[in-house]
Amino acid sequence: MPPLDLDFTPSGRYLSFAEREEIAILNAQGNGVRDIARALGRDPGTISRQLRRNAATRGGTREYRASAAQWKANMAAKRPKQAKLVTTPRLRKYVQQRLSGKVSRPDGTVIAGPQPPRFTARNKPHRKDRAWVLGWSPGADQQPVEARLPR
Template sequence: MARRGRKRRLELEAEYWRLLAAGVGSVEACRRLGIGRKTGYRWRAENGGLQPDYLPEASCSGRYLSLLERRRIASLRGRGLAIREIAGLLGRAPSTVSRELRRNSRPHDYGRYDADLAHHRGRERAGRPRRSKLSTDPELKAEVQSKLDMEWSPEQIAAHLRTRWPDRPERHGTSATRPSTEPSTKVPRMA
């Protein structure tokens, strides 16, 4: 049986996460987007209060080639156009098109540039190299989620984590390599 309810609106969800990252509260973000508060709470609960790893195509930076651009490259390349001509039609630098063809064409592709394969290869390379702290530490994730449910700000949560686990800096984002914000006890030298 198919899943009931509306289809997931990735663009709307991505905008919700952008608003949260900009410091807008969950209720206000839902109001601005015209969605129910329960939808916003569900999106946060599903992801432990963190923006999900998947991003819809339109929310990716314009710095990277989109699937549509890659398909245009494949089509234009199939017609025999030169790299500079393709770049001009796409509004991209010739070096971008050249690099794309070099990075994402393989010998076993029979000398053809396959846009779908190239897009998949590019997205794989762009993936996050390590998992986030909240995805690997269930206790920390539960603590952060409980504070998000109470609509605490990120600053409030960070301060709470420092007081809750003062001897576990990995749980509140401080490390030995990060400079301390405490005043220095070092006496300045007199000249």
């Protein structure tokens, strides 16, 4: 296993190890999420998410540990990652069917795809076009993805 690299400096978008240590110290002092966020110049949602995702529950308390959080972040950032469509053949088949326009119901009847909106030479879609945008999206019929995928 490679050693933990604490000198890794991510871009400003990601929390650095120093920021994670500061979160741990301020959290241990009993400061609230908004106070910690103000001290670091970060969004409170970022701090809240960090504390929630990386809480160590071993000792019976929800204690934040900066080193464990940094290790998790480094593991998640490893590249190259396999794409979801590569690792899930059923999902890939489902997406390919939808994109090809050759979609059929479980009983075998073919379903016509959604009609695209009339070209208006505008850059952005408008509200009337949103129904089309959701035409073949997995969320359109409000079922879990596994229930919609072909067997």
